[in-house]
Amino acid sequence: MAYSDKVIDHAENPRNVGTLDKDDPSVGTGLVGAPACGDVMRLQIRVSGEGVIEDAKFKTFGCGSAIASSSLATEWLKGRTLEEAGSIRNTDIVKELNLPPVKIHCSVLAEDAIKSAIEDFRKKQSSRSGA
Amino acid sequence: MALKFPIYMDYHATTPVDPRVLETMLPFFTENFGNAASRSHRYGWVAEEAVGYAREQVATFLGADRPEEIVFTSGASESDNLALKGVAEFYRDKGNHIITTKIEHKAILDTCKRLEKEGFEVTYLDVGKEGLVSVDDVRAAITDKTILVSVMLANNEVGTIQPIAEIGALCKERGVIFHSDAVQGLGKTEFDVKAMGVDLASVTAHKIYGPKGVGALYVRRSKPRVRLTAQIDGGGHERGMRSGPLNVPGIVGFGKACEILTKEWRAEAEKLRGLRDRLKHKLFAELDELFINGAWGDRRLPNNLNVSFAYVEGEGLMMAIKDVGVSSGSACTSASLEPSYVLRALGVDEELAHTSIRFGLGRFTTEEEVDYVARLVIDKVKKLRDLSPLYEMAKEGVNLKDIAWTAH
Numbered sequence: 001m002a003y004s005d006k007v008i009d010h011a012e013n014p015r016n017v018g019t020l021d022k023d024d025p026s027v028g029t030g031l032v033g034a035p036a037c038g039d040v041m042r043l044q045i046r047v048s049g050e051g052v053i054e055d056a057k058f059k060t061f062g063c064g065s066a067i068a069s070s071s072l073a074t075e076w077l078k079g080r081t082l083e084e085a086g087s088i089r090n091t092d093i094v095k096e097l098n099l100p101p102v103k104i105h106c107s108v109l110a111e112d113a114i115k116s117a118i119e120d121f122r123k124k125q126s127s128r129s130g131a
Numbered sequence: 132m133a134l135k136f137p138i139y140m141d142y143h144a145t146t147p148v149d150p151r152v153l154e155t156m157l158p159f160f161t162e163n164f165g166n167a168a169s170r171s172h173r174y175g176w177v178a179e180e181a182v183g184y185a186r187e188q189v190a191t192f193l194g195a196d197r198p199e200e201i202v203f204t205s206g207a208s209e210s211d212n213l214a215l216k217g218v219a220e221f222y223r224d225k226g227n228h229i230i231t232t233k234i235e236h237k238a239i240l241d242t243c244k245r246l247e248k249e250g251f252e253v254t255y256l257d258v259g260k261e262g263l264v265s266v267d268d269v270r271a272a273i274t275d276k277t278i279l280v281s282v283m284l285a286n287n288e289v290g291t292i293q294p295i296a297e298i299g300a301l302c303k304e305r306g307v308i309f310h311s312d313a314v315q316g317l318g319k320t321e322f323d324v325k326a327m328g329v330d331l332a333s334v335t336a337h338k339i340y341g342p343k344g345v346g347a348l349y350v351r352r353s354k355p356r357v358r359l360t361a362q363i364d365g366g367g368h369e370r371g372m373r374s375g376p377l378n379v380p381g382i383v384g385f386g387k388a389c390e391i392l393t394k395e396w397r398a399e400a401e402k403l404r405g406l407r408d409r410l411k412h413k414l415f416a417e418l419d420e421l422f423i424n425g426a427w428g429d430r431r432l433p434n435n436l437n438v439s440f441a442y443v444e445g446e447g448l449m450m451a452i453k454d455v456g457v458s459s460g461s462a463c464t465s466a467s468l469e470p471s472y473v474l475r476a477l478g479v480d481e482e483l484a485h486t487s488i489r490f491g492l493g494r495f496t497t498e499e500e501v502d503y504v505a506r507l508v509i510d511k512v513k514k515l516r517d518l519s520p521l522y523e524m525a526k527e528g529v530n531l532k533d534i535a536w537t538a539h
Binding site for chain 1: 447480
C-alpha cells in the first residue's frame with residue numbers, strides 16, 4: 001500500500017514527540033489502544049488556567065499512519081480550547097492525511113486519545129476542586 | 132561497489148530471474164514458440180524436446196528416479212491443490228484422514244479446509260515454540276483411516292526445517308502417502324525425494340531465480356506408485372494429471388534454474404549463512420530486547436532471519452526503512468488485521484508478533500547491503516523506541532501485562 005506524502009512527512013518527522021509530567025495537575029494524559037492490537041497512543045496536553053491547550057506531546061507504538069495521526073493531532077491541539085479540541089473528529093484526520101479505509105482505525109484511535117486526555121485533565125481538576 | 136536502492140531482502144516472497152535463466156528462456160518466446168503438444172511439425176518437436184530436457188533438469192535436482200515423475204503446473208499453489216485434492220479424491224475409499232501442520236502455507240491449509248467440508252478429517256499438528264514438527268506427533272496421529280501426511284520442507288516465515296526424512300520413513304512404514312511443500316527449502320537445504328521417502332513434492336520456479344507462473348508436482352511412480360485424480364480436465368497433457376498447453380519458456384527457465392542450483396546450492400547456502408549471521412550479529416550487538424522467532428541453528432534456512440524488535444511495530448519500522456524490501460508478521464501489513472498465524476502457532480505473544488520483521492537474503496545480496504541495512508535498522512529502531520510509549524513504560528519498570536488495555 002502506498003502512503004500519502006503527508007503520512008510519510010509526519011512519520012519521518014513526527015512533531016511534538018515527548019513526555020509531559022503525568023502527575024502535574026495541569027496535564028491530561030490519554031493512553032489508548034493495546035500492544036496486542038499493534039497500536040498504542042499516548043497523548044498528553046498541558047492546559048492553561050483559561051482552558052487553552054498550551055502544549056501537546058505524544059508517543060505512539062504503531063504503523064506509520066498511527067504515528068502520523070497522533071503527530072497531526074498534537075499539532076492541531078496546540079492553542080485550542082478544550083471545547084475546540086473535543087470537537088476534532090477522526091474524519092478530519094482521515095481527510096487531512098488521506099488515510100485509506102484499512103487505516104481509518106488509526107484516526108479513530110487518535111480521536112479517542114484526544115478525548116481521553118481531556119477527560120483525564122477534567123477529572124484531575126474536579127478532584128482538586130472537590131478536595 | 133556503490134549501493135543501489137531499493138535493497139531487496141524479501142527472497143522468501145520471490146526472487147529475481149537469474150540472467151542465465153532468462154537467456155535460456157528467450158528463444159522460446161519468439162523463434163521456438165511451438166506448442167509442445169503439436170506432434171505433427173518441427174515447431175512442436177522443438178518445444179517438446181526443450182520441455183523434456185527441463186523435466187530432466189528438475190527431476191535431477193529433486194532426486195527423482197525418472198523425469199516422468201515431474202508434472203508441470205502453474206506454481207506451487209496449484210501443485211499443493213493437485214496433491215491434496217488429487218490424493219483425497221483418488222484414495223477416498225481407503226480412508227478420509229489427512230495429517231498436516233499448523234504452519235503450512237495457505238495453499239495447504241485452505242485446501243484442507245475445503246476437504247473438511249467435503250467430509251475429510253484433518254489433523255493440524257502443533258509445532259511448539261521452535262516451529263518444528265515432532266515425528267512422534269505424526270506417528271501418534273496416524274490412524275487406519277489416514278491416507279496422506281503433508282509437511283512442508285521449510286517454513287516461509289520463520290525458516291524452520293522439518294524432519295522430512297524421518298517423517299518419510301515413518302509414512303513408508305505405515306503405508307501412508309507423504310507430500311511435502313518444498314517451495315521454501317529447495318535450493319537452501321538438503322532435499323532429495325528418493326533419499327527422504329517423499330511421495331509428492333510441490334516446487335516452484337520463482338523462489339529459485341526462475342520465472343513466476345511455473346512450478347511442478349513430483350509424483351512418485353514406483354514404491355509406491357502414487358495415483359491422483361486430475362483437478363484440471365482438458366487435453367490430457369502431463370499424462371492426464373494436468374491438462375493445459377505447457378508454459379514452454381517458463382518450464383525451460385525452471386529447468387535451467389534447477390540445473391544452476393544442482394551445481395551451486397551448497398556454496399550458495401554457505402554464503403547466505405555467513406551474510407545472515409553477519410546481519411544478526413550486528414543487530415544484536417547494538418539493540419536490546421530482540422527476539423528470534425523459531426529455532427536457530429541447523430534447523431533453520433541459512434537465508435532467514437525473523438526477529439521481533441520489541442516495542443516497535445513492524446509496519447512502522449518497515450516504513451522507516453522503506454528503501455529496504457522486507458516483510459512483517461504485523462497485523463497492519465495484512466488486509467485481515469490479524470497477526471501472522473505462523474507466529475501464533477509458535478506461541479509468540481501477539482505484542483511481539485506485531486514487532487516481527489522477516490529478512491530473507493538471496494543470491495544477489497551483498498555484504499555492503501547487509502552492513503547498510505543493519506546500520507539503518509539499528510538507527511530506526513532506536514528512533515522508533517524513543518517514539519514508543521511502551522518502551523518508555525518498560526524502561527520505567529511498568530509491567531505492560533498489568534495494564535488494562537482497551538482493545539479496539
